[in-house]
Each structure stands twice: as structure tokens, then as C-alpha cells.
Amino acid sequence: SQTIHQWPATLVQPVGSPLSLECTVEGTSNPNLYWYRQAAGRGLQLLFYSVGIGQISSEVPQNLSASRPQDRQFILSSKKLLLSDSGFYLCAWAGAGLGNTIYFGEGSWLTVV
Amino acid sequence: GQQLNQSPQSMFIQEGEDVSMNCTSSSIFNTWLWYKQDPGEGPVLLIALYKAGELTSNGRLTAQFGITRKDSFLNISASIPSDVGIYFCAGQLRTTDSWGKLQFGAGTQVVVTP
Numbered sequence: 030s031q032t033i034h035q036w037p038a039t040l041v042q043p044v045g046s047p048l049s050l051e052c053t054v055e056g057t058s059n060p061n062l063y064w065y066r067q068a069a070g071r072g073l074q075l076l077f078y079s080v081g082i083g084q085i086s087s088e089v090p091q092n093l094s095a096s097r098p099q100d101r102q103f104i105l106s107s108k109k110l111l112l113s114d115s116g117f118y119l120c121a122w123a124g125a126g127l128g129n130t131i132y133f134g135e136g137s138w139l140t141v142v
Numbered sequence: 143g144q145q146l147n148q149s150p151q152s153m154f155i156q157e158g159e160d161v162s163m164n165c166t167s168s169s170i171f172n173t174w175l176w177y178k179q180d181p182g183e184g185p186v187l188l189i190a191l192y193k194a195g196e197l198t199s200n201g202r203l204t205a206q207f208g209i210t211r212k213d214s215f216l217n218i219s220a221s222i223p224s225d226v227g228i229y230f231c232a233g234q235l236r237t238t239d240s241w242g243k244l245q246f247g248a249g250t251q252v253v254v255t256p
Contacts, residue, residue, distance in 0.1 A: 063243070071228055071249035073185070078243060088243075119184050130175065131234075131244055133184035 031056035035120040035134040042141055048093075048107040050137050052120030055101065062103040063121040063131065064095055073119065079103060080125075115141045148231050148247025156255055161218040163229060163250040171233035174207050174214040175244065179228045188229075189216070221254050228252070 035052040042048060054060050064076040075088045077095035085095050092111050096104045103120055120134040148165045155161055165174070173192055177185035189200050191207035191214060198205055204217045214233075218225055228251050232244040 071230075071251070073230070073244075073246045075243055117182075121184075130173075130187060130190050131232075132187060133177075136182070136184045138182070 031122070031132070033120060033122050033132060033134040035118075035137055037137060038135065039138040040140070042110050042139065044112055044141055045109045048105070048110050048114070048139070050105040050118055050120075050139075052103040052105075052134055053101055054103075054122045057101070057122070057124065059100060059125040060122040061125060061129070061131075062097060063123075064103065064105050065119040065121060065133075067117040067119060067136075068115075077105070110141045112141050115139055146231055146233055146245055146247040148250060150250060151248070152251040152253070154253045154255065155221055157221060157223060159221050161221055161225070161252060162215060163231075164213060164215040165231035165233070165247045166213040167233055167245070168212070169233070169245075170211040171235060171245075172211075173234040174205070175232040175234060176203075176205050176214070176216045177230045177232065179230065179249075181227075185230055218252075221252075223254050223256065225252055226254050 032055045062079045065073045066076055067073050077087055079085050079097045082097050093107050118137045121131045123129040123131045146165045146167045175190050176188045178188050179185040189198050189205040194207055194211045195209050196207040202219045206215055228249040230249050231247040234244050
């Protein structure tokens with residue numbers, strides 16, 4: 030069966046420090062991968078999605094970047110964190126192709142201080 | 143990003159009562175999904191709907207894909223304490239431009255009292 034893992038689960042980082050959140054998917058090949066952010070309140074905002082290795086699409090301009098160095102690995106990064114980057118970050122995956130159901134990871138809490 | 147209109151924003155109900163929530167959109171979708179999120183965890187898929195008019199049940203949960211493809215509702219019957227959480231609707235387009243991206247509602251917070 031397919032599983033998705035992301036880490037770290039919680040992170041407290043000072044302003045201006047770098048960030049790296051990792052996500053891996055097991056049990057599937059060539060998945061579509063997504064990074065969402067959930068800030069205070071409840072809405073989920075799509076940040077990045079990827080349909081293949083090295084293919085990244087950004088949804089909103091921001092202080093973050095994403096990379097997909099391997100088929101089932103998706104990384105969210107920042108060179109210098111801002112206070113506004115605090116939030117709950119969720120990695121998600123879906124089967125290759127169009128419109129397959131999206132499944133979420135456990136989430137990573139980031140607090141920028 | 144763009145969001146769906148989900149209502150109500152929150153519900154305080156007694157154990158055993160039924161719960162109903164809905165989502166509407168100005169755009170049509172190919173798929174409607176309903177997720178539940180517990181505090182500090184990722185959303186978990188409850189029900190997926192793929193055809194206009196489709197009515198699907200999962201235990202005490204029932205969801206329908208509106209005929210116009212612009213709305214969906216979720217019902218929870220005979221609520222129990224573990225139904226507490228935030229419920230999200232999500233619409234999905236199956237096009238090469240959208241690549242299956244989800245548009246989420248703002249969520250419905252459900253609180254169940256004994």
C-alpha cells in the first residue's frame with residue numbers, strides 16, 4: 030500500500046535561517062506531489078506541485094522553493110525564513126495522471142521566531 | 143488561493159444529532175472530495191465523488207455530488223464524540239492545466255457535546 034511521510038513534524042526556527050522540509054512517498058511510481066500550507070485559520074493553500082522529477086510549478090509568489098530530486102521525494106526549502114512563513118505545511122500525493130485522489134501526509138508545524 | 147464557499151463555519155451539536163454541511167462554487171468540478179482533519183494532523187479522505195448526482199455513503203457519512211457540478215453536501219448521522227474535527231470540502235478539475243489540484247473550502251468546525 031502507498032504511504033507518505035514528511036519530517037520534521039515540528040520545527041522552531043529563527044528569522045533569517047534556512048528551511049528544509051522533506052516528504053517521501055512509498056508504494057507508487059511517478060506520483061503527482063504537492064506542498065500545501067495551512068496558516069492560522071483553516072484554509073489550505075497550494076504552494077507547489079510536481080508531476081515529475083525536476084518539474085516544479087509554483088502557485089503563489091513567496092519566500093519558499095521546492096525541489097524534486099527523486100521520483101518519490103519532494104523538498105520544501107527557504108534560504109531565509111520570515112515570520113510570515115510560520116504555519117502547518119502539508120505534503121500530498123496523487124497517482125500519476127489527471128484527477129486522481131489526493132492523500133495528505135502528517136504535516137509539519139513550522140514556527141519562525 | 144481560490145476557495146469554495148463552505149458552510150456552516152462551525153457547528154456545536156449534541157451527541158446523537160445529525161450534521162449537515164455543504165460547499166458551493168461558481169466553477170464546475172469533475173470531482174468532489176470531503177476530508178476530515180484532527181488537530182495537528184493532515185487531512186484524511188472521507189469520501190470521493192466522481193459523477194454529477196452521485197450519492198455515496200461511508201458508514202454514518204453520506205455525501206452527494208450536485209447535479210450542476212458546482213456543489214456538494216456531507217451529512218453525518220448520529221454523531222459521536224470522535225466526529226469532532228474540521229471537515230473540508232475540495233473540488234478537483236481533471237485537466238492538463240490543473241493537474242488534479244484541489245480547491246478547498248474554508249472548513250467546518252464540528253464540536254460534539256455529550
